Amino acid sequence: MWTHKGDVLLSDDNAMMQLDVIHGFLSQCYWSAGISRQQVASAMAGSYCFGLFKGAEQIAFGRLITDYATFAYLADVFVLPSQRKKGLAKWMLAEVFAQPWALELRRILLATRDAHSLYQQLGFKAPTSPQNLLEVHRLNIYQNCTHTIKEAP
Secondary structure, eight states, rough: EEEETTTTTEEOOOGOHHHHHHHHHTTTTTTTTTTTTHHHHHHTTTTTTEEEEEEEEEEEEEEEEEEEESEEEEEEEEEEEOSSSSSHHHHHHHEEEEEEHHHHOEEOOOSSSSSSHHOOOOOOOOOOOOGOOOOOOOHHHHHHHOOOOOOOO
């Protein structure tokens, strides 16, 4: 997928994704503070990744962990602070979700602490039956992780 909004390119070409930029942001944000470069690379290898680019600079990123048929989990969405308040996250996600395979997904989940208004504009809402959802949440796991990450297949 390649599309433009002015001078910003949206792409899902994995060769364009800039691991240093992505890891640099994710290792400092609240949901993945301390995550290793290897963990980010492994997560990306097992996901559908997309990003925004201004020239050669990656300015935004997101990924879907998906089977491309029934389910996806939206993760690691960010826009660099210098590029925020321009509608880029909403545009990026709307374009990703408008792909034919994404329109066929039965359920898309995400977790967010502070971006509810963005995601609600894209159709997300609180779970209809939250009592049906369970989780294992290992808070601060990246700070306490001591094992080597297995490479993605």
